[in-house]
Amino acid sequence: MQSSGRSAMKLMISVRDEQEAVAALAGGADIIDVKNPAEGSLGAGRPETIAAIVRAVQAAAPVSASIGDVPNLPGTVALAGLGAATCGVRLVKVGLLGTRTGAEAANLLDAVSGALRMANGTVGLVACAYADAALVGSLDPLELPEAAAPFAEGCLIDTAIKDGRTLFQCLPEATITRFIQQCHDRGLFCALAGSLQQADILRALALGADIVGVRTAACEGGQRSGSISTKLVERLKASLSSHLKSPCVPLL
Numbered sequence: 001m002q003s004s005g006r007s008a009m010k011l012m013i014s015v016r017d018e019q020e021a022v023a024a025l026a027g028g029a030d031i032i033d034v035k036n037p038a039e040g041s042l043g044a045g046r047p048e049t050i051a052a053i054v055r056a057v058q059a060a061a062p063v064s065a066s067i068g069d070v071p072n073l074p075g076t077v078a079l080a081g082l083g084a085a086t087c088g089v090r091l092v093k094v095g096l097l098g099t100r101t102g103a104e105a106a107n108l109l110d111a112v113s114g115a116l117r118m119a120n121g122t123v124g125l126v127a128c129a130y131a132d133a134a135l136v137g138s139l140d141p142l143e144l145p146e147a148a149a150p151f152a153e154g155c156l157i158d159t160a161i162k163d164g165r166t167l168f169q170c171l172p173e174a175t176i177t178r179f180i181q182q183c184h185d186r187g188l189f190c191a192l193a194g195s196l197q198q199a200d201i202l203r204a205l206a207l208g209a210d211i212v213g214v215r216t217a218a219c220e221g222g223q224r225s226g227s228i229s230t231k232l233v234e235r236l237k238a239s240l241s242s243h244l245k246s247p248c249v250p251l252l
């Protein structure tokens, strides 16, 4: 695992099926993230869908899989993590919607990381808090890095409510900067997402994020329920590449 300053920021594109995975790869996505947008911000795909996407990607990029915006039920969520880990992914992402404190988050992440180790020692855990935590009653993102550090490879902030409000509209830049620093201080990579548009992605880059996660801005018509467009992914990647100063070093 490497954090910011040692690698170029990666573009992670969330896809719901093999066709979208192939389109995202063709546009230059660095990480293919399996997600079912119909089931929420970090909606889980079915195991057969995750496995089909892993096969379609053919190791051309790391694949991550979301396992849901989960309740505070460590055993149940650990089983979901175990399921995802058997599908050949590199990372499992868990959305901490039902945990309210750092202690609850740590307990849940402990359970999931144990399940991942049972399945395959190479599958890493990504813990996600929400920028609009105050609205949905979930964990304060600034409590996440400390809770996640013993169990996760990286942390993510996304938005829980997909109403078009971006990460930067939900959280002050100073808070996001602090979150990134907290991750890096603990050796975690930091990913940012939440209806990010091209300008937001460049802002995330300037702040030192390691990964940006995008779906809406990469979909036809800018609709999260639309299909991933190779051309839109290409545009996002080109704008990112033109702002990257250092050559690309593998993060994963």
Ligand SMILES: O=C[C@H](O)COP(=O)(O)O
Pocket (backbone or CB within 6 Å): 014, 033, 035, 041, 158, 162, 193, 194, 195, 196, 213, 214, 215, 216, 217, 224
């Ligand atoms: O992990 C990233 C999310 O899929 C972001 O989705 P979004 O750009 O639609 O907010």
